[in-house]
Amino acid sequence: xxxxxxxxxxxxxxxxxxxxxxxxxxxxxxxxxxxxxxxxxxxxxxxxxxxxxxxxxxxxxxxxxxxxxxxxxxxxxxxxxxxxxxxxxxxxxxxxxxxxxxxxxxxxxxxxxxxxxxxxxxxxxxxxxxxxxxxxxxxxxxxxxxxxxxxxxxxxxxxxxxxxxxxxxxxxxxxxxxxxxxxxxxxxxxxxxxxxxxxxxxxxxxxxxxxxxxxxxxxxxxxxxxxxxxxxxxxxxxxxxxxxxxxxxxxxxxxxxxxxxxxxxxxxxxxxxxxxxxxxxxxxxxxxxxxxxxxxxxxxxxxxxxxxxxxxxxxxxxxxxxxxxxxxxxxxxxxxxxxxxxxxxx
Amino acid sequence: xxxxxxxxxxxxxxxxxxxxxxxxxxxxxxxxxxxxxxxxxxxxxxxxxxxxxxxxxxxxxxxxxxxxxxxxxxxxxxxxxxxxxxxxxxxxxxxxxxxxxxxxxxxxxxxxxxxxxxxxxxxxxxxxxxxxxxxxxxxxxxxxxxxxxxxxxxxxxxxxxxxxxxxxxxxxxxxxxxxxxxxxxxxxxxxxxxxxxxxxxxxxxxxxxxxxxxxxxxxxxxxxxxxxxxxxxxxxxxxxxxxxxxxxxxxxxxxxxxxxxxxxxxxxxxxxxxxxxxxxxxxxxxxxxxxxxxxxxxxxxxxxxxxxxxxxxxxxxxxxxxxxxxxx
Numbered sequence: 001x002x003x004x005x006x007x008x009x010x011x012x013x014x015x016x017x018x019x020x021x022x023x024x025x026x027x028x029x030x031x032x033x034x035x036x037x038x039x040x041x042x043x044x045x046x047x048x049x050x051x052x053x054x055x056x057x058x059x060x061x062x063x064x065x066x067x068x069x070x071x072x073x074x075x076x077x078x079x080x081x082x083x084x085x086x087x088x089x090x091x092x093x094x095x096x097x098x099x100x101x102x103x104x105x106x107x108x109x110x111x112x113x114x115x116x117x118x119x120x121x122x123x124x125x126x127x128x129x130x131x132x133x134x135x136x137x138x139x140x141x142x143x144x145x146x147x148x149x150x151x152x153x154x155x156x157x158x159x160x161x162x163x164x165x166x167x168x169x170x171x172x173x174x175x176x177x178x179x180x181x182x183x184x185x186x187x188x189x190x191x192x193x194x195x196x197x198x199x200x201x202x203x204x205x206x207x208x209x210x211x212x213x214x215x216x217x218x219x220x221x222x223x224x225x226x227x228x229x230x231x232x233x234x235x236x237x238x239x240x241x242x243x244x245x246x247x248x249x250x251x252x253x254x255x256x257x258x259x260x261x262x263x264x265x266x267x268x269x270x271x272x273x274x275x276x277x278x279x280x281x282x283x284x285x286x287x288x289x290x291x292x293x294x295x296x297x298x299x300x301x302x303x304x305x306x307x308x309x310x311x312x313x314x315x316x317x318x319x320x321x322x323x324x325x326x327x328x329x330x331x332x333x334x335x336x337x338x339x340x341x342x343x344x345x346x
Numbered sequence: 347x348x349x350x351x352x353x354x355x356x357x358x359x360x361x362x363x364x365x366x367x368x369x370x371x372x373x374x375x376x377x378x379x380x381x382x383x384x385x386x387x388x389x390x391x392x393x394x395x396x397x398x399x400x401x402x403x404x405x406x407x408x409x410x411x412x413x414x415x416x417x418x419x420x421x422x423x424x425x426x427x428x429x430x431x432x433x434x435x436x437x438x439x440x441x442x443x444x445x446x447x448x449x450x451x452x453x454x455x456x457x458x459x460x461x462x463x464x465x466x467x468x469x470x471x472x473x474x475x476x477x478x479x480x481x482x483x484x485x486x487x488x489x490x491x492x493x494x495x496x497x498x499x500x501x502x503x504x505x506x507x508x509x510x511x512x513x514x515x516x517x518x519x520x521x522x523x524x525x526x527x528x529x530x531x532x533x534x535x536x537x538x539x540x541x542x543x544x545x546x547x548x549x550x551x552x553x554x555x556x557x558x559x560x561x562x563x564x565x566x567x568x569x570x571x572x573x574x575x576x577x578x579x580x581x582x583x584x585x586x587x588x589x590x591x592x593x594x595x596x597x598x599x600x601x602x603x604x605x606x607x608x609x610x611x612x613x614x615x616x617x618x619x620x621x622x623x624x625x626x627x628x629x630x631x632x633x634x635x636x637x638x639x640x641x642x643x644x645x646x647x648x649x650x651x652x653x654x655x656x657x658x659x660x661x662x663x664x665x666x667x668x669x670x671x672x673x674x
Contacts, residue, residue, distance in 0.1 A: 028460075029460035142637075298559075310458075322444075326437035326445070
């Protein structure tokens with residue numbers, strides 16, 4: 001329990017340090033840090049609609065975060081969530097506008113294809129990682145670029161809405177993810193995300209398979225002697241991670257945009273990965289870190305309106321948070337000199 | 347045949363050399379960290395800040411070469427942060443590298459908005475590009491083939507000259523030897539009294555130097571402007587090359603020429619009316635195919651090496667213990 005408390009307090013100190021460095025950078029770009037942080041806070045939680053907006057931004061980050069957690073637990077860096085998100089988003093949109101189905105079934109079918117698309121997109125890097133130990137970080141990063149360009153090609157050359165600008169036709173209303181409130185586009189996607197996060201945590205904690213995954217991630221030799229098929233496990237972990245990444249895209253399409261467009265969800269995949277890292281690979285903790293990043297993102301929309309700072313300043317803050325978390329050895333060196341080496345080796 | 351003729355000619359080869367240069371510079375930089383046993387996914391970010399600050403420096407001082415110096419300085423700062431976190435704090439190199447890449451992307455866009463008030467790109471504003479070097483006598487010597495060796499910006503020459511220099515460095519200098527020892531057998535380096543920390547810092551900074559040059563070449567040599575995320579994955583392609591070349595300069599050169607060719611060829615295809623989105627995927631697809639194909643071929647070697655190193659590790663453990671306590 002004490003360890004747990006220390007881990008959380010360490011994370012909070014790291015966030016504090018990062019915010020301080022962020023303040024210095026904000027000063028460098030000629031804005032007042034207080035004003036920027038207050039605007040971010042107001043933009044994220046200012047009123048009912050703003051809070052709903054924050055939750056809306058949290059949804060894809062949370063689902064991508066769970067995808068990243070699954071990979072991290074199994075010792076895999078799925079940096080390709082961004083690409084899986086784009087393909088999943090496009091696949092869901094295609095089912096949504098091209099195949100008429102009854103309400104409910106239509107949504108499920110679209111989500112199913114999104115999941116399949118995400119898994120299929122990561123299948124080749126996953127196969128080579130499991131079989132030949134090909135570095136999955138590089139292969140998934142490079143496949144992101146291909147995914148984004150490929151979905152743009154589909155959208156603009158094959159399925160462009162007549163008269164529209166780089167977007168597909170709108171999906172049929174039968175495939176919408178229902179909205180929760182009337183005043184916001186916040187939809188059941190958030191519930192899907194929460195269920196996924198809790199479900200993943202339960203699987204890791206209570207099932208034999210989940211235990212095997214965690215073992216492969218933290219001690220592959222031990223897992224192998226224990227009878228786990230490490231290669232198959234690694235392949236499945238990446239495939240599952242990709243599937244959840246695809247689902248994130250499907251949820252974003254069916255719940256928010258109701259069509260696929262070029263650059264429809266930029267950066268959510270990376271935000272999810274960062275959220276998962278900050279949560280130390282725990283799906284439940286990812287709920288909170290995703291909420292934090294969702295708030296930053298939603299707050300940043302107001303930032304462009306009310307201050308002269310650009311909204312990318314929150315990207316800077318996110319990166320600084322991760323850097324200071326990885327430098328946490330500074331804080332706890334006295335007690336534990338191995339902390340840095342152990343961090344993110346689950 | 348005529349189409350083939352139009353696609354492949356002297357201009358294409360010259361274009362290949364031009365597109366190869368930035369990725370070659372950054373990959374050679376990464377060669378130092380790879381050889382020193384660091385997986386450096388942060389090349390992309392170092393290249394990006396290099397490109398941005400090179401433009402800033404060029405505007406500020408009115409001199410392209412001062413701009414290059416600024417770009418290199420910025421990349422060195424990123425490389426230093428990387429080294430501090432990875433070498434001294436032993437943080438996870440993938441996480442730190444990715445975070446620095448994200449930081450580079452966000453920082454350059456934020457600063458661009460703060461300084462120029464625009465999003466997207468910096469064009470004009472008095473950016474001074476690097477001059478083209480016309481080698482005297484090239485035209486007499488090679489006739490119509492002269493564009494192959496003359497008329498490039500200086501950093502293209504630097505990139506290609508760096509290849510033999512790196513070969514010499516690894517094979518003939520003390521630093522090169524130390525870098526290789528630290529990467530391949532850190533225990534041996536330690537036993538010899540080589541400071542692993544110092545060697546890895548040096549390798550990281552050399553990497554930053556070349557990555558900065560690569561960035562400066564992108565924004566001042568290759569074209570004279572800065573755009574958001576203009577390194578567009580070249581740093582990651584360089585990492586892919588480093589994985590299958592194991593950082594050997596000549597293999598790095600071969601890999602980079604392949605990508606340079608894919609890049610130049612895809613630019614050429616675009617002018618023939620193929621959809622640009624598909625054409626733009628060519629370099630990334632080539633990188634992925636090369637990565638997968640070569641890891642498939644390396645399979646027996648990987649297994650053999652793993653067994654070998656395990657065997658060695660076990661025997662070193664037994665024999666090194668008495669020696670370890672009593673160096674020299």
